[in-house]
Amino acid sequence: MVSINRSQMRELQAKEEQRFVESRPKSNALFQRAKKSLLAGVPMNWMVRWAGPYPVFVSEARGAFLKDVDGNRYLDLCLGDTGSMFGHSPKPVVDAVRRQVSRGITTMLPTEDSIWVGEELARRFGLPYWQIAMTATDANRFSIRLAREVTKRKYVLVVHGCYHGTVDETLVNLEGGAVVPRGGNIGPPVPPSTTTKAVQFNDVRALEEALSPEDVACVLMEPAMTNRGIILPDPGYHDALRELTSRAGTLLIIDETHTICCGVGGYTGVQGLKPDMITMGKPLASGVPVAAFGVSQYVSDMIVERILSDGTDESGLGGTLTGNAFAVAAMRATLEKVITKQAFNRMMPLAERFEKGVDDVIKSRGVPWHVARLGVRIEYHFCQNAPRDGAEADMAKDAELEKLLHLMMLNRGILMTPFHNMALISPSTTAKDVDRHTAVFAECVDTLLS
Ligand SMILES: Cc1ncc(COP(=O)(O)O)c(C=O)c1O
Structure with missing residues (x-):
C-alpha cells in the first residue's frame, strides 16, 4: 500500500486556492458584498463550508450541470446534497x-x-x-x-x-x-x-x-x-x-x-x-x-x-x-x-460504472481507500475496509485531505458533496460524465501521491 505525500499537501492547497481565486473573480466580489448583509456572507451557513476560500455563486443549474457567475461549468455530483438528485429543474x-x-x-x-x-x-x-x-x-x-x-x-x-x-x-x-x-x-x-x-x-x-x-x-x-x-x-x-x-x-x-x-x-x-x-x-x-x-x-x-x-x-x-x-x-x-422506475433503470448502471471506475483507480494506485455504493449514491472513504458504524467512520475521517481533494476536483469542474466524498448519479448524468469524474479522480490521486 502507498500513502499520500502529506509533506506537499500544504503547498498543493495554496496552489489550488490560487487557481480557484484566479478563475472566480465575480464570485469573490459577490462574497465581499454579501458579507455586509448576510451572516457569514451566505443565506445559509453550510454554503461557506465548501472547498475554496469563498463560495462559488451560481448563475444557473440544469440537469447534472451548473454554471457559476464567472462562467465556469461543473458536473454536479452533489446535486444539492440530494435535494436535486433527480436533476436540476426537471x-x-x-x-x-x-x-x-x-x-x-x-x-x-x-x-x-x-x-x-x-x-x-x-x-x-x-x-x-x-x-x-x-x-x-x-x-x-x-x-x-x-x-x-x-x-x-x-x-x-x-x-x-x-x-x-x-x-x-x-x-x-x-x-x-x-x-x-x-x-x-x-x-x-x-x-x-x-x-x-x-x-x-x-x-x-x-x-x-x-x-x-x-x-x-x-x-x-x-x-x-x-x-x-x-x-x-x-x-x-x-x-x-x-x-x-x-x-x-x-x-x-x-x-x-x-x-x-x-x-x-x-x-x-x-x-x-x-x-x-x-x-x-x-x-x-x-x-x-x-x-x-x-x-x-x-x-x-x-x-x-x-x-x-x-x-x-x-x-x-x-x-x-x-x-x-x-x-x-x-x-x-x-x-x-421524475422519480420513476425508468429513471432508476438508467441511473443504476451508471452508478455501478462510477463505483468500478473509482475502485480501479484505488486498486491500481494502491491507496488504502475504498469505495461504497448504495443504489445511485457512491462514496469513497479514506480507509481500506468499509466502516461498520459511525465510530469506525470517524476514524477514517481526514478533513485536510478531503478539503484538498474537493478543491482539486472543483478546480477541474467536478462538484463533490461537501462534508464527505459523496457523489450522486442523476437521470441526466451520462456515461461520459462518469468517465470524466474517474479521469479527474485518477489525476488528483496521482498528484497527491507524487
Ligand atoms: C437522513 C437525513 N434526514 C433528514 C435530513 C434533514 O434534511 P433537511 O435539512 O432538508 O431538513 C438530512 C439532511 O441532510 C438527512 O441527511
Whole structure:
C-alpha cells in the first residue's frame, strides 16, 4: 500500500486556492458584498463550508450541470446534497409549478394533488397514511412528537454518526458510553442524555440493552447510514431492529431522505421493511421545500382523534405554508414523472460504472481507500475496509485531505458533496460524465501521491 505525500499537501492547497481565486473573480466580489448583509456572507451557513476560500455563486443549474457567475461549468455530483438528485429543474416540474403558480400558491386548504401524492406514497412505501411537511427536519420532528404522544415515553434512540436534520434530540454523539452534544452543536436546549439514547449502528446487543427498560418512544434511523459515508446494515440487522422495537413497544421510524437513492420506494421499498413511520424530504418535489411522513394504521388510530381536537394549531405539528397547492403540485409532478422506475433503470448502471471506475483507480494506485455504493449514491472513504458504524467512520475521517481533494476536483469542474466524498448519479448524468469524474479522480490521486 502507498500513502499520500502529506509533506506537499500544504503547498498543493495554496496552489489550488490560487487557481480557484484566479478563475472566480465575480464570485469573490459577490462574497465581499454579501458579507455586509448576510451572516457569514451566505443565506445559509453550510454554503461557506465548501472547498475554496469563498463560495462559488451560481448563475444557473440544469440537469447534472451548473454554471457559476464567472462562467465556469461543473458536473454536479452533489446535486444539492440530494435535494436535486433527480436533476436540476426537471421539465415536468417546471411545467407543473408554472401552471400552479398563477392559480394560487397557498390557501391553507387542500388541493386534489395532495390526494394523488398520498396515494402514491402509500403505494411506494407501504404505509397507509401520510402528512406533508416542509423539510425532512420537520418530518422527523413531527414524527418524534407523534411517537412520544402515542407511547407516552420520552426517549428517542439514534445511532452515533446519524444526521436527521436540525432536530435537537438527534444532534448527539456517543462518547465513552455517554450521550453528549455533538461537537459544534449551537445552543443545545437541554443535556441530550435527558432526551436521547444512542448506540452504534449494527450493534444489536447495545440496541437490545437500550430498549429493554421500555422507556424509548421511538428509534429514528436511516436504513443504511449515509451521513458518515455509506455504512450498510449487516445481514439480519433490520430483522433484529424490527423485532426488538416491537418487543419493547418502541415505534420504529425509518428516515428515507437519502436512501431514496435505492429505488422509487427507497430502501424500504427494495428490502420490504415494515417500519411504523417513514420520513423523507429533499428531492420529493425536485428541490421545492417539501417533505412527508407516513404512519401505520396503528399510529393513525392512536393519533387521529388528537389531531382533530381543538387547539391543533398549537400542537407542534404542521405549519402555515405546509402542504400548499404549489408544493404538492411540484411533488406530484416529481413523483409522477421524475422519480420513476425508468429513471432508476438508467441511473443504476451508471452508478455501478462510477463505483468500478473509482475502485480501479484505488486498486491500481494502491491507496488504502475504498469505495461504497448504495443504489445511485457512491462514496469513497479514506480507509481500506468499509466502516461498520459511525465510530469506525470517524476514524477514517481526514478533513485536510478531503478539503484538498474537493478543491482539486472543483478546480477541474467536478462538484463533490461537501462534508464527505459523496457523489450522486442523476437521470441526466451520462456515461461520459462518469468517465470524466474517474479521469479527474485518477489525476488528483496521482498528484497527491507524487
Ligand atoms: C437522513 C437525513 N434526514 C433528514 C435530513 C434533514 O434534511 P433537511 O435539512 O432538508 O431538513 C438530512 C439532511 O441532510 C438527512 O441527511
